[in-house]
Amino acid sequence: MTSNAQDIRTLNSRIDAMREDMVSSMSKMVSIKAISPLSGGTGEAKRADFLEQKLNSFGVKVKRYDYKDESGAIRSNLIAILGSKDRTLWIVAHMDTVAEGDIALWVHDPFKAHVGGGKIFGRGTNDNGEALIGAMFAIKALADSGIDPKYNYGLVLVADEELGSKFGIQKLIKEGLFNKTDMFLVPDSNTKSGRDIEIAEKSILWLKITVNGKQVHASTPEKGVNAQRYSSLLMVDLDELLHKKYNARSDMFDPGASTFEMTKHEKNVDSINIVPGKDVFYMDSRILPMYKTKDIIKDIKKLVSSPKYKQVKVKLEPIQQEDAPPPTDKNAEVFVAISDSIRKQLNVEPKAVGIGGGTCAAYFRREGWPAVVWGIGEDVAHQPNEFAYINDIVKCAKVFAAMFIQE
Numbered sequence: 001m002t003s004n005a006q007d008i009r010t011l012n013s014r015i016d017a018m019r020e021d022m023v024s025s026m027s028k029m030v031s032i033k034a035i036s037p038l039s040g041g042t043g044e045a046k047r048a049d050f051l052e053q054k055l056n057s058f059g060v061k062v063k064r065y066d067y068k069d070e071s072g073a074i075r076s077n078l079i080a081i082l083g084s085k086d087r088t089l090w091i092v093a094h095m096d097t098v099a100e101g102d103i104a105l106w107v108h109d110p111f112k113a114h115v116g117g118g119k120i121f122g123r124g125t126n127d128n129g130e131a132l133i134g135a136m137f138a139i140k141a142l143a144d145s146g147i148d149p150k151y152n153y154g155l156v157l158v159a160d161e162e163l164g165s166k167f168g169i170q171k172l173i174k175e176g177l178f179n180k181t182d183m184f185l186v187p188d189s190n191t192k193s194g195r196d197i198e199i200a201e202k203s204i205l206w207l208k209i210t211v212n213g214k215q216v217h218a219s220t221p222e223k224g225v226n227a228q229r230y231s232s233l234l235m236v237d238l239d240e241l242l243h244k245k246y247n248a249r250s251d252m253f254d255p256g257a258s259t260f261e262m263t264k265h266e267k268n269v270d271s272i273n274i275v276p277g278k279d280v281f282y283m284d285s286r287i288l289p290m291y292k293t294k295d296i297i298k299d300i301k302k303l304v305s306s307p308k309y310k311q312v313k314v315k316l317e318p319i320q321q322e323d324a325p326p327p328t329d330k331n332a333e334v335f336v337a338i339s340d341s342i343r344k345q346l347n348v349e350p351k352a353v354g355i356g357g358g359t360c361a362a363y364f365r366r367e368g369w370p371a372v373v374w375g376i377g378e379d380v381a382h383q384p385n386e387f388a389y390i391n392d393i394v395k396c397a398k399v400f401a402a403m404f405i406q407e
Contacts, residue, residue: 004405007147008344011401014141015394022393023120025054026133027113030122034096036163037071044095044159048076051095051136051157055080058140060155065175067159067167075159075167079177082139083152083404089183089334090154091400092169092360093132094161097124098382105384119387127381130388131187132157134396141401149404154182161188161360164320169360173367183334184371185403186361187396194346194376194395197338200252200327200354201362201373205285205293206319207300209234213312215269215277224275228268230312231279234304235262238283241303246291253354258287282319286356289324297321322358325365332370341402346376346395374399 032050035041048064055062055078065077076095081088100110100123108114110123122129139153158168172178189198211231216224242260249256263284268276287293297316304314328335330352339350355373364371376399377392 004407007405008402010145011141011147012398014144015137015397015401018137018140019390019394022133022137023115023390026120026125026129026393027115029129030113030124031111033111035099036096036160037069037073038163039099041099043069043073043075045074045076047095048078052078055136059143060139065172067171069167077159077168077172078157080139080155081152082143083149085149085152087181088152088154089185089337089403090156090178091135092156092158092184092186093135094128094158094168094188094360095132096159096162097127098162101384107385118390120390121385121387123386125388126190126377126386128188130377130393131375131396134393135187135400138397138400141397142404148406150406151404153404158360165360165363169363173363178369180369182369184361184364184369185334185338186359186371186373187375188359189355189357189373190375190377190379192378193348194342195348195351196353197335197350198355198373199330199335199352200289201324201358202253202258202354202356203287203289203291203293203324204320204322204358205287205296207283208317208319209281209283210315211279211312213277216275218273218275221275224277225311226275227279227312228276230309231281234309234314235281237303238300241299242296245299246287246296248288248290250288250354253288253356255356258285258291259356260285293321293323322362325362327354328365328370328372334370335372337403338372338374341399345398345402
């Protein structure tokens with residue numbers, strides 16, 4: 001029987017030899033857009049076609065789950081399993097990306113990968129391409145080596161993670177594909193050293209806030225009610241109220257406080273000389289688990305019903321409202337497994353943390369299944385000139401593969 005150390009050396013050698021194939025695969029994947037129809041895209045189906053073909057070329061059997069969303073777009077999910085054990089450790093990465101944002105801020109075409117300086121630039125390279133490609137080549141390394149894995153290697157490539165996972169991991173959970181004895185690693189939160197293992201997430205509340213006044217000519221504002229003025233006042237009042245009332249801090253999270261940010265703003269009127277009668281803005285809140293999202297909505301409703309806002313009607317629409325599930329226990333087997341692999345492959349001491357971002361791990365935790373989130377690299381998700389270090393893609397593959405080695 002081979003030793004644990006020898007198996008790891010064998011896998012690492014195989015993964016190092018796949019480096020150029022990883023770069024080529026990432027570059028091809030970046031060129032295939034996988035953006036939600038809600039953000040102007042057509043979904044993940046074409047990207048899934050490429051990744052399914054790639055996995056099949058590895059000799060890994062793939063099962064595909066396609067769902068049609070409200071726009072009629074096909075939202076694709078891929079599942080592959082290596083091994084015949086009673087338990088499965090699932091690695092869950094997402095295929096979809098956000099849109100490019102302001103194209104003028106990009107040095108290179110965001111959907112044509114640029115390789116240089118040890119990096120791959122392009123939308124989705126960091127979030128979540130680095131981990132996705134690493135996870136695919138880790139399963140190939142295990143399959144090619146003939147090593148008997150400690151658990152089944154389950155690979156899940158999901159759709160719709162960026163906008164709530166309605167047609168992604170939520171659907172797959174409802175399909176009954178996972179067992180209560182399974183474990184889950186979601187490689188979707190990066191730190192430079194790869195030290196941090198996320199075991200808890202903040203609650204998420206995305207609100208669409210519509211302020212209705214009365215549209216009139218700008219030369220006679222007294223005849224109308226300027227919705228944009230009240231919208232601006234409301235933004236300031238919300239910022240002050242929520243940060244003041246929900247001001248607790250936690251050392252587990254970074255940032256350690258709840259956040260309430262005014263983000264997207266919809267177009268109101270087309271002409272300078274029109275007082276807008278309707279104004280729409282959005283708020284993204286990441287809330288410490290000690291607070292409930294329903295209480296925050298209750299406080300906002302109380303604010304907009306005050307005399308200050310009697311001249312307008314304010315409508316609140318939750319776009320996403322999810323209270324954080326209980327954290328994963330640091331004694332859970334999946335936490336121990338990823339911690340041991342990090343020590344062996346990266347030579348750093350792991351640390352349990354919480355994050356403000358939302359990941360697929362939250363849905364597993366709500367089912368009572370142990371899930372952790374991990375990644376290595378720069379935190380440049382959703383930014384212009386997004387990139388991944390090629391070395392970090394290789395490190396991801398090595399960390400994933402080592403988790404499946406028998407002690």
